[in-house]
Amino acid sequence: MKAARAALWAVLGIVVVLALVAGGVALWAGYNKSPLPIADRCTATAGDHTTTVDPEQARYAAIIAGMSIKRDLVPRAASIALATAYQESGIRNLDYGHADSLGLFQQRPSKGWGTEEQIMDPWYSTRSFYREMEKVKGWRTKDINDVAQAVQRSAYPEAYRRHEQNARTLASSLTGETPASFTCVVAQRRAADPGGMDDFLVKTLGAANVTISGKDDRLTVTAGSPIRAWAVAHLAIASTSVYGLSGVTLGPYSWAHSTSGLAEWVGNGPTDTASEVVLVFDGAKPR
Structure with missing residues (x-):
């Protein structure tokens, strides 16, 4: 009987500790206005700081x-x-x-x-x-x-x-000042919508700052400079959940969305030479 009671108290203790930890994490996330660690999220990294x-x-x-x-x-x-x-x-x-x-x-x-x-x-x-x-x-x-x-x-x-x-x-x-620094993970994105992404980028950046072409499952965005191209890439990734973005290519660098974790930018070489961004949308319907 004593052993059973001890086991019960141990279980209750673990439950209380887990509840306190969960509550603490939730309070931390609320105070910092950021998502919980296991939720859909996006991160930006510049220098030694990452913002979620x-x-x-x-x-x-x-x-x-x-x-x-x-x-x-x-x-x-x-x-x-x-x-x-x-x-x-x-x-x-x-x-x-x-x-x-x-x-x-x-x-x-x-x-x-x-x-x-x-x-x-x-x-x-x-x-x-x-x-x-x-x-x-x-x-x-x-x-x-x-x-x-x-x-x-x-x-x-x-x-x-x-x-x-x-x-x-x-x-x-x-704003593109720090290249290859933004990523998102979204478990369930909306349907691929390259047309919506096109409208979003033009409305946000201005028609004078980007030239967009393409159809079906991809858009090619020409920006005025490499910095602006990185801004386009990062702004597109930030809108992954709404427009169903699957991947991005910018010069020798590429990003592919993953539903299991934050995808890293892959590539090497200079980040300040390319000014064209390719946005890929898997399963997009012809426009």
Whole structure:
């Protein structure tokens, strides 16, 4: 009997420990606004830091970074915008918030940011953020937190600071500054949609910055420079869950999506010579 009780208490102890660990991991993920370790996820790596986001966050981060390229802004602009979106919404397009705050940046219709419908358009809200950011004197050199606060005028003026490193890493990867640095794993992607990816890249980066051709199961994207080509590659990967991307080739480098883990970029040689990206969609229907 004593042995049975001891075994029961041991099992209960293990259950409690596992529950505490699971709860701790969930709290950590919530605090850091990142997915759980075993969930669908995307990672950006720059230097010795890796930032993890879920596919939804990745796509909105891609819009934010891509819009900085469309506006011909330096990557620092994307760092500022991403740090702001991290704090305001967790890089999610929220249809609720304090008072009448909405969207990626929790902009308020009552404060002149636009209508509810406009603010819920992530391209519109990102463009609006950049327009206000560019009015901040010295935004290119001032502290990221302080520039974000100058735009947002938050009741928590230092809150953006803790997101700076993650924002810088995402911005460096998604603007193409750090080649072969972004990857995703998505267990169940939507059906292959090269047409949707075409529209997404043109809308996000601007028709003047990319030329896209192709049909059926692949798109060939010609960018203006190797850095911009890497931005195209990474933005496409960040949208894997929505458009069913299967693979990417850029010069001597390639990436192939895997449902079992984060796929690495494969290849060697210079990363600053190719400006053409091939996007592959397995099972795509003819357009």
